[in-house]
Amino acid sequence: MNHDFSRLVEGMTQTVQQHIIPSLDNEFARGQAFALIYLLRCIGARAGWSSAYLRPQVDVLTASLERLQNLLANVPDPQGHLAVAEAGVLPNDEAALLERRNWLERRLCDLYAWVENGANVPAGIVDLARLIIQSHVSELASVELRDSVAFNFTEISTGQSESRTSTDTRS
Amino acid sequence: MKLRDLAIRIGRFASERSGADVRVRTLRQFTVGFSWLTYWVEFEAPCAALPASAMILRLGPGNGLYAPYSARRQFQLLSALAVTRVPTPKVYWMSDDPSLLGAPFFFCECAPGRAPLPTPGESGDPVLAHLDQLGEQFVAALAELHRFEWWNAPELVDWEAGISGDDAALRQIEVCADEYARWAVRPEPTVLWALAWLRRHAPRASRISVVHADYRIGNFLVHDGRISAVLDWESSHLGDPHEDLAYAILPHFRGRSGLVCRLMTEEAFLRRYEELAGVAVDVVCVRYYSILSALRMALVNLAATHCFECTDTADARMAALGTQSTAALRQVRRMIESYPG
Numbered sequence: 128m129n130h131d132f133s134r135l136v137e138g139m140t141q142t143v144q145q146h147i148i149p150s151l152d153n154e155f156a157r158g159q160a161f162a163l164i165y166l167l168r169c170i171g172a173r174a175g176w177s178s179a180y181l182r183p184q185v186d187v188l189t190a191s192l193e194r195l196q197n198l199l200a201n202v203p204d205p206q207g208h209l210a211v212a213e214a215g216v217l218p219n220d221e222a223a224l225l226e227r228r229n230w231l232e233r234r235l236c237d238l239y240a241w242v243e244n245g246a247n248v249p250a251g252i253v254d255l256a257r258l259i260i261q262s263h264v265s266e267l268a269s270v271e272l273r274d275s276v277a278f279n280f281t282e283i284s285t286g287q288s289e290s291r292t293s294t295d296t297r298s
Numbered sequence: 299m300k301l302r303d304l305a306i307r308i309g310r311f312a313s314e315r316s317g318a319d320v321r322v323r324t325l326r327q328f329t330v331g332f333s334w335l336t337y338w339v340e341f342e343a344p345c346a347a348l349p350a351s352a353m354i355l356r357l358g359p360g361n362g363l364y365a366p367y368s369a370r371r372q373f374q375l376l377s378a379l380a381v382t383r384v385p386t387p388k389v390y391w392m393s394d395d396p397s398l399l400g401a402p403f404f405f406c407e408c409a410p411g412r413a414p415l416p417t418p419g420e421s422g423d424p425v426l427a428h429l430d431q432l433g434e435q436f437v438a439a440l441a442e443l444h445r446f447e448w449w450n451a452p453e454l455v456d457w458e459a460g461i462s463g464d465d466a467a468l469r470q471i472e473v474c475a476d477e478y479a480r481w482a483v484r485p486e487p488t489v490l491w492a493l494a495w496l497r498r499h500a501p502r503a504s505r506i507s508v509v510h511a512d513y514r515i516g517n518f519l520v521h522d523g524r525i526s527a528v529l530d531w532e533s534s535h536l537g538d539p540h541e542d543l544a545y546a547i548l549p550h551f552r553g554r555s556g557l558v559c560r561l562m563t564e565e566a567f568l569r570r571y572e573e574l575a576g577v578a579v580d581v582v583c584v585r586y587y588s589i590l591s592a593l594r595m596a597l598v599n600l601a602a603t604h605c606f607e608c609t610d611t612a613d614a615r616m617a618a619l620g621t622q623s624t625a626a627l628r629q630v631r632r633m634i635e636s637y638p639g
């Protein structure tokens with residue numbers, strides 16, 4: 128779950144405003160919805176993705192990028208794809224952590240794309256780079272999905288509460 | 299656009315097309331679907347100049363999941379398939395001019411029936427009552443589609459010019475690459491890695507057919523135990539028909555039943571398809587296109603995030619759908635790791 132936090136909260140208030148309130152014919156329910164808008168805006172003004180959520184992602188990205196850069200250290204690089212300013216000391220605050228995560232992500236993908244798309248990298252190095260990326264995405268997925276919530280696709284797509292009595296279990 | 303304003307515009311458009319004074323009596327929007335908007339339109343009085351007194355309107359909104367939309371290809375294909383035994387709704391009118399109804403659109407037949415869900419449990423589920431016959435019809439319609447001689451259809455004359463067995467898979471990989479470039483709000487290394495793998499392992503197509511590309515439960519209507527219409531042709535293209543087989547057998551559509559689209563075992567599905575289509579199925583090719591299909595489904599999650607973050611939509615379903623991209627891409631990676639080739 129890596130949406131832009133501010134946009135997510137503001138989008139949710141718009142959803143309530145544009146799609147829910149107009150369909151409510153009960154004043155009490157509409158009042159509840161307006162209260163939700165207010166509370167969402169309070170959260171939006173004060174919160175963001177936490178460092179507890181971002182830091183593990185940054186750690187995985189940092190390690191993977193270092194592995195990839197080390198692998199490519201002796202590859203001829205006339206256009207200077209490998210020569211990029213170091214990220215610097217790991218920040219503490221969430222906004223800077225988010226920025227660092229985004230920077231690492233872009234850097235990793237740019238380097239990998241350079242390897243795949245005609246960088247004259249020896250075949251053996253390309254294979255090792257692919258293994259680094261494969262390992263990286265596996266680790267990152269584990270981190271990102273650690274606290275995931277069950278996705279209620281049927282309810283979202285039909286607008287009806289999901290039946291709890293599934294009867295079609297033949298195989 | 300408010301429903302009332304849309305109804306007025308529809309009336310104006312239908313009047314202009316029919317040469318009669320047509321008004322809309324009822325306009326109702328369906329809730330299902332994340333992409334095209336779907337409406338039921340009933341006209342005020344039967345008019346000999348109208349092809350039907352009630353129609354389905356499909357509208358591709360500017361802030362929709364796959365915007366920008368065009369109704370042209372769907373309209374062309376459904377027109378071409380009208381002469382076949384593939385159950386499809388008749389199409390009536392289309393336009394990509396947004397000044398008419400606010401967005402590209404087409405009108406089609408209001409085919410009878412309801413679409414069974416990929417997950418079981420809904421009241422009156424038609425799959426439970428007609429399992430065997432629906433399974434047979436599901437395979438038969440697909441085989442019929444793949445046997446369609448598209449090269450003789452004037453409606454499809456400009457579809458995928460120059461396509462051959464050598465590049466059918468590569469063309470779909472480039473579609474995925476284009477979609478990634480269009481929709482990725484953040485870099486996704488899994489997508490880059492998967493695209494590279496797909497390019498290295500692209501099979502040669504033994505034949506080129508019309509591919510539905512979203513052929514599954516949820517995209518056909520059932521009426522009185524029969525598939526009355528196959529829907530959602532927006533992703534259709536010319537390509538390797540193994541792509542449709544691979545998509546239909548994805549676990550996403552089995553509804554915890556273990557059956558392909560809740561209808562039949564995978565073995566029965568592929569065997570019956572071979573019998574009806576008159577061709578052997580290459581199971582390694584099916585596994586390859588399963589991976590490509592899974593990647594396309596993951597790209598839909600990226601599209602949803604893009605839609606929510608980069609357009610003026612207030613559709614929270616897009617934000618919710620977008621949260622599934624990590625899990626979807628993890629599935630792609632796992633499928634690649636277990637590929638038999």
